[in-house]
Structures are given as C-alpha cells and as structure tokens.
Amino acid sequence: MSDKINLNIGIERRSHFINSNDNNFTYYENNAPSHKKREIVLTLLYFPISILFMELVVKLSVGFSLVDGVLFTAIFSLVPACVLTVVSSIFKNGRINRLIACILTAVLAIWYSAQIVYNNVFGTFFVINSISRGGAGQALNSVDMIFTALKSRIFFILLMFLPLVFCIIFGKRLSMFNKSKISVKIILLCAAVVFQIIGMQSVNIDKSSSNTKSAYNLYHGELQQNAACEKFGLFTMQRLDISRMLFGYKSDIRKTESTEPSTTVSPATADTPDKKVKAQIIETDFDKLSEKTDNDDLKSLYDYFSSEKPSYTNEYTGIFKDYNIIFITAESFSQYAIDKDLTPTLYKMYNEGFQFENYYSPAWGVSTTDGEYANLTGLTPKSGVWSFSQSAEDNVSFPFTLGEQSRSNGYEQVRAYHNHTYDYYDRDKYLTNIGYDYSAVGKGLELGEDVWPNSDLKMMQKTVDDYINADSFSVYYMTVSGHGGYSYNTISQRNADLVKNLKYSDEVKGYLAANIELDKALEYLVERLEKAGKLDNTVICLTTDHYPYSLDEFNGLDELAGHKVDTVFERYKNAWLLWSGSMKEPVSVKTYCSSIDILPTLLNMLGFEYDSRTIIGTDVFGGKEPFVVFADRSWISQNGIYNANSGEYTAFENAAEKDDIDLLNNKCTNMFTVSRMILDSNVYAEIYGDTHIKGK
Structure with missing residues (x-):
C-alpha cells in the first residue's frame, strides 16, 4: 500500500512537467529536469538577445560606436523583450505561440532592415510622423537609390534575419512559447516596468550637464534621431519619437550669460558708436504679451525674445531695396559644381558676387524639405516631423519670409516653381502658406516629357514669361536635376x-553632368533678364537643400575634394551665391554662417522691416557673433569649433578668446528648442497678428 502511494505521488509530480499531447502546454516547478530549465532560460533570453543583436547590427551598419550607449541599449531593449515574450505565450497551443514569436521576429527584422536602408539613402532614420504623412511612399520615388542601398547593405540585412532563422529551426525547444503560468506573465511585465525605471534613472544621473549629447538631454530634449539611436538604440529612439508626437515636448529654454535685456532698445536710440546704426527690431511689449497668456511656451518665448541681442543696420542695409528677387534652392548643389568651363554661369555669379567663404549648409532630419525650411524661414527644422508640412497644416504664420514680405511690400508677382510632382513633401501647401503662387508638375507646369529627374532648364524656359514683364517680382525655385x-x-x-x-x-x-543642367537654366535666366533690361535690378540668391549625400556610397565628395572629407564639419561646407548684375566687384565674406542666416541677411539687404530677435538665424553683416549649428549639435563660433560627438573643442589660431563650451552648448540647445517652439506655438501670429497673405 505504501509503495502504491509513493508511486502515485511520483506520477503526480512528473505530471507537472511532462507535455500533454492534447493541449501542448507545460507547467514547470522547481523540480523540473535540468534540460527543461535550460529551455526556460533559452526562451527568456530569446527576445532580449534578438533585439540587442538587431540593435548592434544597426549600429554597425551606420558606423555608430558599438561601445557608446551599449548599456542603455541593453537595458531599454529588455523592456520590449519582456513584453514580446509574454505576447508569444498567451495561447494554450504551442504551435500558435511559436508562430507568433516568428511573426514578431520577422516584423522586427523587416523594420530594422528598412531603417538601415533608409539611413543609407537619407543619412537619418525615418520616424512615425513621416510615415503618417506619406513619407515612406514618397521615399519610394527614389526607388533606384533604395535598390543601390539594398545592395550595399545586404550583409547587414541578412544578419538581421538570423534570429528568425533560429526561431524557425529551434522554436520547438523554446518551451515557454508552449504555455506559461499567469504568474510568469505578471513577473515578466513587472520586470519590463523595472527595467524601464532603471533605464530612466540612469538617464537622469547627468541631468545638470550642458553637453548636448548627454543621455539626459538626448532622452528629454529635442529629438536627435541619430544620436538617440546611438545612445539608446533604435527601438527607444522611435519610442521617444512617438511620445513626443502624442504628448509634445517639455520646453526648456536655457539661460545664457551672453543674453542681455534689450526691451529698451529702439531703432532710433541704439547705443552704438554710429548713431545712424539702428537695431533691427520691431518695437514690441513682450511683457504685456506675456501677461495676456496662460501658455507657458509663449511666456518662455516672449522672455527669450526680449532678452536676445538684436542685429543692427550696416553698410549693406537696403543695397537691394526695390530689386526683383529670385531665390533658388538647388537640389544637392555643392561648391564642387562651380567650374569655369563646365558651369560658367555659376562660376560668374560666385566670382562676381558675394563670396561667403565659410558658409555651411547642414543636413537636417528630413532631407530636402528641411533644407528648404532652414533656407526660407531662418529657423532650424523641428526633429521628427516635416516642419514645413506641419506649418501648413497648422496654418502657422511666417511674416518675415520673402513670400510674405514681397506681398506686403507690393511686389506684383510672387511665384514659386518646382520641376517635380506638385505635392511632393506637401509643397503645394507650405509654399502657398508662406505667400507664393505655386506651380509644379501636375499643377500649372507642364514640361513636355516624362523623365526622372526633370530638367531645370526646361522649368526655367516654361516659367520666366510668367513674371519677366511685371513691374516687380519675387520668385522662388526648387530645382531637381x-x-x-x-x-x-x-x-x-x-x-x-x-x-x-x-x-x-x-x-x-x-x-x-546633372549640375550642368542647372547652369544652363541659370544661363537662360540671366539672358532673359538682360534682354528685358532687368538684370541690374534683380538679385539672385542660390544655395542648396543639402550636400550631395548620395555620393557618400561612392566616396564622391572625397574624390571631388581631392582628400578625405571630414564628416562632422567639412562635409557641410558649401556655396551660397548672392549676385546681381549691378555689382561692380565681388565681396569676400569670411564670417562663419549657415543656411538659417540667409533670410535675415536678405531681409536687411532688401530693406524689409523685421525683428532680428525673433529669427534664430542672424544677418551675416549685422554685428552679432557668428554661430553655426549642425543637426548633431556640433557648432562653430568665431573662436573655434566644437565636435559634439567627441566632446572636443578646437580653438582657431589667433582666436580673440577661448569659448565657454557650456555656455555655447546652451546657446546651441536654445536655437533648436526655440525654433521648435516657434513652429508649435504659432507665436508670430500672437505677436504680429495673423496678417500673412496666402498665395493662390
């Protein structure tokens, strides 16, 4: 009888860990066999190892450090890993659970692979906002570039699918995917919360740091896709993107010692050596505006504007007053395209016009449209969104853009053109929103051929007659050749x-060869202006949206430069052509400047009224200290350069003084924060009224 009882107890104990053929689920106790425990451990490690492996492949494929941020990446990767493990064990049927695990792994592999390809083409990662606005579909218009990127990254893409292969082959040995107790699921979900808390507490350790690449600033500050991915991993970067999209930003404008109250400064009483010099401001009672609002962001902006130093009128103020305006953003243009024989018109314009010898055109987060945004608004683009698209969707007022200023100053024709699909990047919305009458392929501009890309020359030939006979005109072109x-x-x-x-x-x-087409377009434009007798009273401004990043795959910039190009600063050094037929001699400009400085410089030259305190860029000639910022938060001052990636500061030879790095890091951070707040709050409409005139 005793033996029989012991036998029954043994059978009962074994029943806790043997598989049932009927329902394919298993209960595991502490006395489970060692091989079963190994299978449990293997199951628990599957998603953590798989996700961390994919994160490291991403880092390796885009050239990130495998060491920097690996601890943060590992900790934050455990959060989704725990959740996915629970999701893969919710059914009683083990085959269904293993199928779910394989599907989840495949989705991760495809997502990570798509990000690798996108980064190879555009130099950044795509975010949820871009997808919601159709960005992924528009990116497919670069299908040939995408296939090239696929070929060049095929090794990393294949690596990305190794966890899926493992899951398919060895999935049956992942025992917990059969069925786990509810208590195990609760423990895993609690573990996910604990890992998230540990990660966030680790991030908050350096809360007081001014370093733009500190974990705290990357996690809580303005979204920096590449830097956040390197520090925390792609999964966490995209979670931060979603969080900002749903809940907004925590605005934090940092005080800097260089800012001084300027509310008492008036154009007529500026305290300068030459009393004829006036502050470029529009007198505004920011204190009164602040008292009228309960919006904390608006209050912060009013305080910031009132304490900013203004630019001043100077020897170039109004030199192009009443001139016709032609502004050209040339697709992927660079200074290497300027050649006396190949592109003689570009060569003529540069060598006879203003020569900005230290001009930079940083690459932002959303390729061409962010480049346009910086060029046309004087603001840095907001990370994680299509800034210009958001501005149009939210009906944001930009009273100081050339389109709006041209209309308010009585220009007869205010037009914008693009020789590609009219609604690409929502150009039909945002160019109209800043005052232009807009035409492009599919909307009033027919070029007579179906090719990719379209001809800049043909665009010029089809459009000049629209405005050439007007008494005054202000025209914007976005090229594509x-x-x-x-x-x-x-x-x-x-x-x-x-x-x-x-x-x-x-x-x-x-x-x-592609830029020769741009030169032909300019040659035609100059000839038409000269024939119409309007060359001497027209100013032509030309710059780029971004450097030709598609050459990166072929080391093309190195080849054009004749040496290895520095990828932090030199890669973004470019040409800004500013020329008029009335110029008698070239003007050499050695001041450091960038694309966000174009608008305020032109506003001063054209004699338009504006408030220099409310535009992030600055008039190159306006007396403010030069400061060039890049998307990775590196910067160039008048005294030196700061590499945010390495934390290294290098002073220029014969620099007047050594920069306060913490101070200028705060200044750099403020430029991005304030630019984003201007877009989000529509503060210009609050200050100046919603007086902007829409184009047609």
Whole structure:
C-alpha cells in the first residue's frame, strides 16, 4: 500500500512537467529536469538577445560606436523583450505561440532592415510622423537609390534575419512559447516596468550637464534621431519619437550669460558708436504679451525674445531695396559644381558676387524639405516631423519670409516653381502658406516629357514669361536635376558627353553632368533678364537643400575634394551665391554662417522691416557673433569649433578668446528648442497678428 502511494505521488509530480499531447502546454516547478530549465532560460533570453543583436547590427551598419550607449541599449531593449515574450505565450497551443514569436521576429527584422536602408539613402532614420504623412511612399520615388542601398547593405540585412532563422529551426525547444503560468506573465511585465525605471534613472544621473549629447538631454530634449539611436538604440529612439508626437515636448529654454535685456532698445536710440546704426527690431511689449497668456511656451518665448541681442543696420542695409528677387534652392548643389568651363554661369555669379567663404549648409532630419525650411524661414527644422508640412497644416504664420514680405511690400508677382510632382513633401501647401503662387508638375507646369529627374532648364524656359514683364517680382525655385542616383539620372545621361573626359568615377561625372543642367537654366535666366533690361535690378540668391549625400556610397565628395572629407564639419561646407548684375566687384565674406542666416541677411539687404530677435538665424553683416549649428549639435563660433560627438573643442589660431563650451552648448540647445517652439506655438501670429497673405 505504501509503495502504491509513493508511486502515485511520483506520477503526480512528473505530471507537472511532462507535455500533454492534447493541449501542448507545460507547467514547470522547481523540480523540473535540468534540460527543461535550460529551455526556460533559452526562451527568456530569446527576445532580449534578438533585439540587442538587431540593435548592434544597426549600429554597425551606420558606423555608430558599438561601445557608446551599449548599456542603455541593453537595458531599454529588455523592456520590449519582456513584453514580446509574454505576447508569444498567451495561447494554450504551442504551435500558435511559436508562430507568433516568428511573426514578431520577422516584423522586427523587416523594420530594422528598412531603417538601415533608409539611413543609407537619407543619412537619418525615418520616424512615425513621416510615415503618417506619406513619407515612406514618397521615399519610394527614389526607388533606384533604395535598390543601390539594398545592395550595399545586404550583409547587414541578412544578419538581421538570423534570429528568425533560429526561431524557425529551434522554436520547438523554446518551451515557454508552449504555455506559461499567469504568474510568469505578471513577473515578466513587472520586470519590463523595472527595467524601464532603471533605464530612466540612469538617464537622469547627468541631468545638470550642458553637453548636448548627454543621455539626459538626448532622452528629454529635442529629438536627435541619430544620436538617440546611438545612445539608446533604435527601438527607444522611435519610442521617444512617438511620445513626443502624442504628448509634445517639455520646453526648456536655457539661460545664457551672453543674453542681455534689450526691451529698451529702439531703432532710433541704439547705443552704438554710429548713431545712424539702428537695431533691427520691431518695437514690441513682450511683457504685456506675456501677461495676456496662460501658455507657458509663449511666456518662455516672449522672455527669450526680449532678452536676445538684436542685429543692427550696416553698410549693406537696403543695397537691394526695390530689386526683383529670385531665390533658388538647388537640389544637392555643392561648391564642387562651380567650374569655369563646365558651369560658367555659376562660376560668374560666385566670382562676381558675394563670396561667403565659410558658409555651411547642414543636413537636417528630413532631407530636402528641411533644407528648404532652414533656407526660407531662418529657423532650424523641428526633429521628427516635416516642419514645413506641419506649418501648413497648422496654418502657422511666417511674416518675415520673402513670400510674405514681397506681398506686403507690393511686389506684383510672387511665384514659386518646382520641376517635380506638385505635392511632393506637401509643397503645394507650405509654399502657398508662406505667400507664393505655386506651380509644379501636375499643377500649372507642364514640361513636355516624362523623365526622372526633370530638367531645370526646361522649368526655367516654361516659367520666366510668367513674371519677366511685371513691374516687380519675387520668385522662388526648387530645382531637381541634381537629384542623386547619378548613374541613372536622365539629366546626367543627357549631359554625359560634356564630362566624359574628366578623370573622375562615373558617379562623380554624373553629378557634375546633372549640375550642368542647372547652369544652363541659370544661363537662360540671366539672358532673359538682360534682354528685358532687368538684370541690374534683380538679385539672385542660390544655395542648396543639402550636400550631395548620395555620393557618400561612392566616396564622391572625397574624390571631388581631392582628400578625405571630414564628416562632422567639412562635409557641410558649401556655396551660397548672392549676385546681381549691378555689382561692380565681388565681396569676400569670411564670417562663419549657415543656411538659417540667409533670410535675415536678405531681409536687411532688401530693406524689409523685421525683428532680428525673433529669427534664430542672424544677418551675416549685422554685428552679432557668428554661430553655426549642425543637426548633431556640433557648432562653430568665431573662436573655434566644437565636435559634439567627441566632446572636443578646437580653438582657431589667433582666436580673440577661448569659448565657454557650456555656455555655447546652451546657446546651441536654445536655437533648436526655440525654433521648435516657434513652429508649435504659432507665436508670430500672437505677436504680429495673423496678417500673412496666402498665395493662390
């Protein structure tokens, strides 16, 4: 009888850990066999290891440090790993659970792979906001570039699917995917919360740091896709993106010692050596505006504007007053495209106009449209969104853009053109929102051929007659002939004979050939202006949206420069052409400046009224200390350069003084924060009234 009882107890104990053929679930106790415990451990480690592995592959593929941020990445990766483990064990049927685990792994592999390809093409990661606005679909218009990126990153993409292969082959050995107790699920979910808390507490350790790349600033500050990905991992970066999209930002404008109250300064009483010099401001009672609002962001902005130093009138104030205006954002343009023989009109304009020898065109988060945003608004783009699209959607007022200023100053024709699809990046909305009558392919501009990319020359030939006979005109062009993918760029092929004897690679030859089309367009424009007798009273401004990043895959910039190009600063050094037929001699400008400085500089030259305190960029000639910021929060001052990635500061030779790095890091952070707040709050409408005139 005793033996029988003991036998029954043994059978009962074993029943706790043997599989049932009927329902494929298992209960595990502390006395489970060692191989079963190993299978449990393997199951618990599957998603943590898989996600961390994918994160490291992303870092490796885009050239990030595998060491920097690996601890944060590991901790934050445990959060989704715990959740996915629970999701993969919710059913009683083990086969269904294993299928769920495989599907989740496949989704992760596809998502991470897509980000690798996107980063290879555009130099950043796509975010949820871009997808919601159709960005992924519009990116597919660069399908040839995407296939090139797929080929170049195929090794990393294959690595990304190794966890899926493991799950398919060895999935049956992942025992917890059969069925786990509810208590185990609760423990895993609690563990996810604990890991999240540990991660956030670790982030908050350096809360007081001014370092723009500190964990705290990256986690809580303005979203920096690449830096956040390197520090925390792609999964966490995108979680931060979603959080900001749903709940907004915590605004934090930092005080800097360099700011002094300027509310008492008036254009007529500026305390300067020359009493004729006036502050470029519009007298505004910011204190009164602050008292009228309960919005904390608006209060912070009013305080910031009132304490900012203004720019001042100078020797170039009004030199182009009443001139016609032609502003050109040239796709992927660079100073290397300026050549006496290949592009003689570009060469003429640069060598006879203002020569900005230390001009930079930083690459922002959303490729071309962010470049346009910086050029046209004088603000840094908001991270994680299409800034111009948001401005149009929210009906944001930009009273100081050239479109709005031209209309308010009585220009007869205020037009914008683009030789690609009219609604690409929502240009039909945002160019209209800043005052232009807009035409593009599919909306009033027919170029007579279906090619990619379209011809800049044909766009010019089709549009000049719209405005050339007007008494005054202000025109904006966004070109496309210089678009990347030069081995299959139609315009590159069209001009191939003109570059065939150059000692460059085919891709670089294609780049130069594409820019020959831009030069032809400018040649035609200049000829028409001269024939109409309007060349001497028209100012032409030309710069780029971004450097030709599609050449990165082929080391094209190194080839054009004749040396290895520094990727933190030199990569973004570019040309800003500012020229009029009335100029008698060139003007050399050595001041450090960037794309956000174009608008205030032009406003001063055109004699338009504006408030220099409320634009983040600054008039190059207006007396303020130069300060160039980049998307990665590196910067250049008049005294030196700061590499935010390495934390290294290098003073210029013969610098007047050594910069206070903490102070200028705060200044850099403020420029991004205030730019974003201006967009989000529509503060210009609050200050000046919603007086902007919409284009047609």
